[in-house]
Amino acid sequence: MDELALQGLGPHADAQSHQRAMQYFEQLKSTTDGWKLCASALTSNAYDGQDHIKFFCFKVIEEYLKTSYVNSSAEGHTEMKAFLRTFMDIQLQRGRPEASFLRNKAAQVLALVFIVDYPSRWESFLTDILALLSYGVTLADLYLRTLMAIDSEVVDREIIHTVEECERNTQIKDHMRLQCVPAMVESWFHIVTTYEASNTELVSLCLQVIGAYVSWIDIGLIANEKFVSILLRFMTNVLLRESACDCIYEIILKGMEPASKMDLIQSFMSVLESAGILKTSDNDDECDYLAKLSKLINGIGLQLILCWQRLLKADDKAKQQVALQMLEAKVPLMLTFLGHEDDDVSGAVAEFAHDYITVLKQVSPLQPHQRDNVKNLMIVVMGKMKFDDSYNHESEGEDEAMFLAYRKELRDIFNNLGALDAELVLTTIQNFFTQTLSNWREAKYQDVELALSLLHSLAECLPSSKGQIFTGEGTKVTRLQEMMRVMVSSGVSYYQHSAVILQFFENVARYDKFFNIEPRYVADVLMAFLDERGLRNTSPHVRSRTAYLFSRFVRTVNRQHLAEYLEEMLKRCHDLLVLHTPAADNGHSNHQMSPSDQLFMYETAGVLIVHSSASADKKQQMMRHLLSPIVGKYDDLLQAMMQEQDEQRQLLYAQCLSQALNYASRTSKGFSVQNTVAQCGCVEVYTESLEVFLRGLDVPVHRPILHAGIRQFLHRMVVCLDSQVLRFIPMAIEKLLLNADARELHDFIPLINQVVTKFKAVICPYLAQVFMPIVETIFNVLSAPLDARDQVSAAERSLLQRSYYSFISTLITNDTAQVLTGQAADNLHTVLMTVTRGAVESPDVTCQKTCFNILTKLVTLWGGPESGLNGFVDFIYKQIVPACFMAPLAPSFNLSDAQTVLVVNETASCMKAILDKRGEECINFLNTNYLPTLNMNPDLCLEYTQAMHSDVKIFRKYLKAFFTRAKS
Incomplete structure (x- = not known):
């Protein structure tokens, strides 16, 4: 190993040393025996205690396994097996385990070998690994981590696999089921029973493995008296209950037929209830466990809902009723956990609450017990929506943001309850609202804010839309008006808390139509906006939000009021x-x-x-x-x-x-x-x-x-102004263009485009004079030397180029093309050439589309015999027609990208415009002059020109296929 290069892996290495280490990494990856050098380093104990070097070695071996091992010889396979066995022997001899991240990396290496060699080259892989369990904790830990790594490579549904990988994974799982899954299950039972008292960390890892594998193995191997009894025992063990809870959750999620799933759930629920496990506690130390338990209840509820939905489709009314009864028997549990004071515990069961409402919508009219469930659910949701005493309204941090996100979930449940039973929701809210606001001076701010917030939510949860909520007749309209009347007349806007006053103004802005119906309250509300309650509030947050809401209010309330x-x-x-x-x-x-x-x-x-x-x-x-x-x-x-x-x-x-x-x-x-x-x-x-x-x-x-x-x-x-603004435009343009850089020019062009769009021909005489100065200024900025490392300036130039083409397009689109024709012939030719070059050479697809769109419009304007623009027909054949071919045929042009295909569509429109204006002259030019220069045979030339006569949509499809063939 290059010791000097390895020094660059240390935590205190400088940038140069780190760069050398990365180069060494690439060198080892690219050499045939690089992995062997790293394997030797890992098995020699030369780097014991230097975890960063060991990790480096594992990364090299990992790269080899991912890229080359599948094509290795029998000798290479033998060498890999020998390395792994030696490595495991060393782990057995170590006095202490490797760092967790090294154990994970070793497990990943084992898993990568497994997916290549099993079952064809190393059928006994898992049997060999299983044999090591008798050697103690270290190898049991490596075995379990390897199984988790295999799950990631073979089973994990969140990882996208190719068709070939899916076929490989299916083959692996099928062979494992036949060969070793029962032995693996026995090994798991051995681990959880052997180490229950001595190594709960290892037991927790084993439970994680069981949860991962239960999705595709025989459920009977796990959901039996032997395993269930021990899982139940773990649920009373403070150190293991969270892992046991997660394991049961994964078992419950196992894909099964509805009847079998319902039996599985019932069996688990019976033992959990009889053991008194499904209880909540307000002890803070219990919250992590209760969140897991809540997640389990949520999973049970969702699985029963899924069973009910499948039975509904199958029209099995008897079993469907059983599923519904089982589901509703779990609702009290759901409500208990949903109402827990800890939001993590409560939030874990929110999806169950939401989907239960969806079920009730499908079984209406509601039965009395279901209406009770709805009412109880609404009361729980209302209670959970209250702010906690610790909430900091003036300086909202991460905890506050998390609560607001959860409150939004609760509001969604509330809105769905309104859609399910609007009368019940409206009655409950009105009673709570009226009672709270009648005594707002003595009430806690949380209750007052909640009352106002629920009124705000009624606009979304009731069937009427916001715009119609105070129109028509009926009790809903009357009750909303009554609540608004209570709110604005009660004096609650004087409550000394920012959350309350903000919600008051939010309601005023949301229900602005109320004040058109009852304008006598307008004065009171305006005063609230303008005094110390609103715009002069001591809270900057209140002042800021009120300024916006006041603006909305005066815009929407009837002017006469x-x-x-x-x-x-x-x-x-x-x-x-x-x-x-x-x-x-x-x-x-x-x-x-x-x-x-x-x-x-x-x-x-x-x-x-x-x-x-x-x-x-x-x-x-x-x-x-x-x-x-x-x-x-x-x-x-x-x-x-x-x-x-x-x-x-x-x-x-x-x-x-x-x-x-x-x-x-x-x-x-x-x-x-x-x-x-x-x-x-x-x-x-x-x-x-x-x-x-x-x-x-x-x-x-x-x-x-x-x-x-x-x-x-x-x-x-x-x-806002009409021609009165025109006298200011010349001077403004002159000053804005003076010494402008790319960013300033990019920001300037929308102003010119706006002037052109509004005043059109009126502005043409002036624009004809300043057009070339504008263009030359843009060209000068675009052509100035640029540091290749300056990405900001490069991006600004790209934006400027896009703006330039937008400017040309605006002139042509708004009947101001005379600005172009009024230029000297050389200048006009220069401008037109920038458009054709942009169409062909620009790396910006948006620019290319704009350029071809400009060319199409120019052909339409000037391409006919009546246009009288000297030299433009020649320009069509020498520049525009070649551009329509050169752009799609460019090596960088990606015909599989949806955006670049739009460029092809623009070329089709351009060629159709040329055919429309020049007729058979265009066809003859293509057949005899241009297409043969592209090495196209006469038959293909004829095919292309015949396709031009088809509908533009058909021609676009043809062009995509034509250029795909041409580039293949």
Whole structure:
């Protein structure tokens, strides 16, 4: 062994030494005798105590077994057997066992030999291993670990196997059943009885083996009095009961006919119940075991449900009834475990609860005892949904996240109960809700929050959809209205706990339609949003969530119900609509709302103004009042940033300017087709703001931050304004393009595309002038030298190239192709060549599809005799037609990939467009000029051109087969 290379395997080895060790590993793998060198090292005791080197040696042998051993000679097989026997002899002589991870690796090596050699070359493999059990714990441990490794290779259904491997595994299992399974079962019994008192770890491993193998061996070998009695004994042994529980669980899951499965379950349940094992405890030390026991009850319940479903399909009514009775006899156990205070214990049986409801849906109408089960289940679920006293609402960690995930499962059960028996759920919830809120001041916060949370869930669990929940007639609508009336009038929004107040606002936002029906409660709710309960709450989490929910509420509630409170709302929001500057903060921010929360506030203010009943002049006045503080500070902030010497504070100024632009953008979210900027009299407000904001384009400091904000505002103005925005576009484009890098250009192109899409021909004269400067800027950035190791820059260039083709596609799609035809002939040819090259050479499938789509549209526009574009027909035959063949024929083009096949489909559309425009001229060119250059015989040429005349869908299928043949 290369001792110097092995030093690189140590935990303290440097990167260079580790690299040398990995190279040595590859060297040993690639040499014929590398595994032998490692086998010799493992059996020589040369590296005793150096576990990392032993593991390295096992890895080399493992690689050999996975890749080459199957083709080894008889001599190689003999050498491998000799190594394994010597290794086991050494293990027998060791005074102490190897580390657990080495024992697992040794077992894996044995399993890999087994799957190659058994039964053809080493039929006595397992018999030989079994013979070693008499030598004590060490080899018994290796035997059991080997069986688990064999299970992973041969049985484990979670591992995907090839057809050949599945056939091999079936052969192995069949031979094991005939030859050695009974002896293996006896060995397991020997191990669990021999070591029950002296080595519970070994017994637990043996129980794991039994659980793994019971799925495919004769169940009678395990489910008998001898084994069941000892498993039952283990269930009372604190050190073994969890493993015994898992083993019984695997036995219960054994695939069987329904009648046999039901007998098996009944026999186990009888002995477990008579032994008093199926009981719960609140002792924390018992929780791990109880979680296993709960999992067992869950498995029993699910298996009985499966039996019932199979008997239902078989229409065996008698046995079906027996299965249902057995299932329902287990429901009280399920409810006991589901209600356990430990969530791991409770959660282990949740699937049983969920699937039991599914069964009840199929056997309705419900019998009295089933209705009792439903009611009891609902009470248990409600109790488990309560927050624990230890839950930290202000700083949620891993434990809190786990509870929320479990609460979501419980809510799913609750929703299914509602679908099963809406009347029962509604009545129960209303009683609990009314009782709790009538006494909310004395109630625990968990109960109040639960009452509000259950009201929130009713929208999902009742048959009515959220949008229709307060429409129509009936007791459900009436009861929901009553509960909402109780909630908003009870004063519960003053409860001093963040979880309660948040759920109150969540309910207000969810049931916003209630306030259209009963608008007298709107004022109270608005006040709750605006005072210390909501937007001025001491909890940042409450303030943040309330800002979003308030925005939702004012958007959805009928405008006429908000109109009279408009000015009061804006007045109360005034101190929350403040741009906090670094100068004012002096570096120490202590704001009530974060910038992201303020975005919702500015959006809300904009919506309130736009949708108010005020006149256009009044709306203009209010919008100007909203924007003036932002616009007024903008120039001063720019100057302060330029003069600031401290880099950290300079960044704070840039971020503040970005926030100002974002706030201004969000105020425009309220405008729509029904309420345009012009109709609201706000055109001047926004154009004046835009004029000020564009000054930020000249500032060289923190350019990416400022340009991103200005681009966003321009996007909004293109949406909201009409031709009034056009006068700003030329200057904005010029400044945004100046010294732009790949990322900035990529972000700039969507803005140009948006302008083109909205204004189309109106913008063409200007775009014709700036088109080549834009293209040349893109080309310059794409062609600049790039460090091959700079993956970030490479990714940005890839995105820019995709954006460039998107820009060309947008011009052609929006009736603005005259921008291209207005260019000099050489420039147009250059641009067209970039498209054909992108179609053929781009490694980005999206780019290729876009390019071929562009070519198809260009052929449609300019390919006919009437187009009058000089030289384009020549370009079709010299560039576009070859591209349609060169791309699919490229070595890197994968015709088995679904995305690349879409590129083939685009080439089909392109060729069909050429045929449509050029007719027989195209066919003659292909038959006589182009296809023969691809070494295609006349018959194949004719076949291709005939296929072109078929429907485009048929032609696409033909092309895939055509190029597959061509590349084979």
